[in-house]
Amino acid sequence: MEFMGYVREDGKVGVRNHVLILPTCACASETCRIVTSQVKGCVNIINQVGCAEVKGNEDITQRVLKGFASNANVFGVVVIGLGCENHSHKSVKASIQAVTNKPVVSFGIQEEGGTVKTIEKAVKAAREMAEQASMQVRVSVPISKLMMGIECGGSDATSGLAANPAVGFLSDQLVDMGASTIMSETPEFIGAEHILAKRGATPAIHDQIIQICKDFETHLAGVGQDLRTGQPTPGNKDGGLSTIEEKSLGCIYKGGTRPVVEVLAYADTPTKQGAIIMDTPGYDIASVTAMIAGGCQVIAFTTGRGTPTGHALAPVIKITGNHGTFEMMQDNMDCDVSGIISGETTIDDAGKYLFDELMTVVNGKLTKAETYGFSDICIDRICRFI
């Protein structure tokens, strides 16, 4: 099986061809937004962090920024910093160049003498990069170059009955073909972690899956908090998910059944091919952010209540097993697999339909979230700003 992608100089393959205008910190985010609005082919993210953070938070921020820049959907990067933040534009640029040889340029707002002068230089650089990007064409590449992130959000009881099992089947198909998938959202393993852990390819991976759940609860307890106060959400409860155990038992279906070959830290880059788990919050935006920073070129996102989430760098495909939601939120939903519940289709057939839809999106079809230009991001924190 092959798909049509953009082969990068570093050997990775993109399914989109964006120029990324990347703010090193919150103080550069608005400048990046304005630069992006001036040049076709560019996307930006709103970075709300990048300064006044402890080392643990700083490490997470830097992993995400480096991960976004090196994501294969990005042709090249224009980094913009302020000048007094934790990591200057020069050091962010250097860390990107340590992992990829794609085009990277950078500017500092204080060095350039303010917003307008920075925008002038950055727009020129972005325009040249966008022109170069426009000359790259898609070529046929093996599906082993694809890595799909798996997310669920706004879940209801249909998620565990239909959309998640169908995406699980999709994940198994991809893994069997040599591609990779990442499933995340540690709090939404809790209550089902004993089942998920059985997928660990080794006893060590089995225990790692249990450990990240334990660590998550211990971490929250350290500041006197309990995840059960916010999980499940009010929408989950209205949709028939009463406890975190019930939610998690439905959630883990989306990862399929193949052996888990690696457990990654938040936003880390996989070193193995196959079914992978990443330790992230259950907060959809923070989880999608981490999987795209980890290299996923596309996200399969299941929902019961319906959500609009999209990301600047990668297509996010919305899949629901709730027919009422599909009808009500057609502006946001891409795929309807509710036939699994009504008995009109099987999980396997729905999974095959999702595979066909995934290939169409990977080859260039825009998802609903992409057509609106959505750019949701959230970088996880381990503690307060300083």
Add this chain to the structure above:
Amino acid sequence: MKTNTVLLNQRDNVVTATQDIAAGEAVIFFFDNKLKSINAIEAIPAWNKVAIEDIAEQSPIVKYGEIIGASLQKITKGAYVSHLNIESLPRDYDKEMR
């Protein structure tokens, strides 16, 4: 008779409604490949749970063949099972390690 709920595992003591069910209406599901029916004693919104047996206070609630929490009060057969009458249980992670 047509089903309006789904039983996910033979060990379960709840079923999931696939449509809104009115108080007094029959709750119909497949059990062991045969249609089984009980009465809903209150309204059940679509995708929510109905108890298919009497459940004592502080007893396990089972769905997918797994414990999803414990009852906070006695729950009668045919009653609506929700976050208001069941609660999550703490995990014992150390015991789960290999």
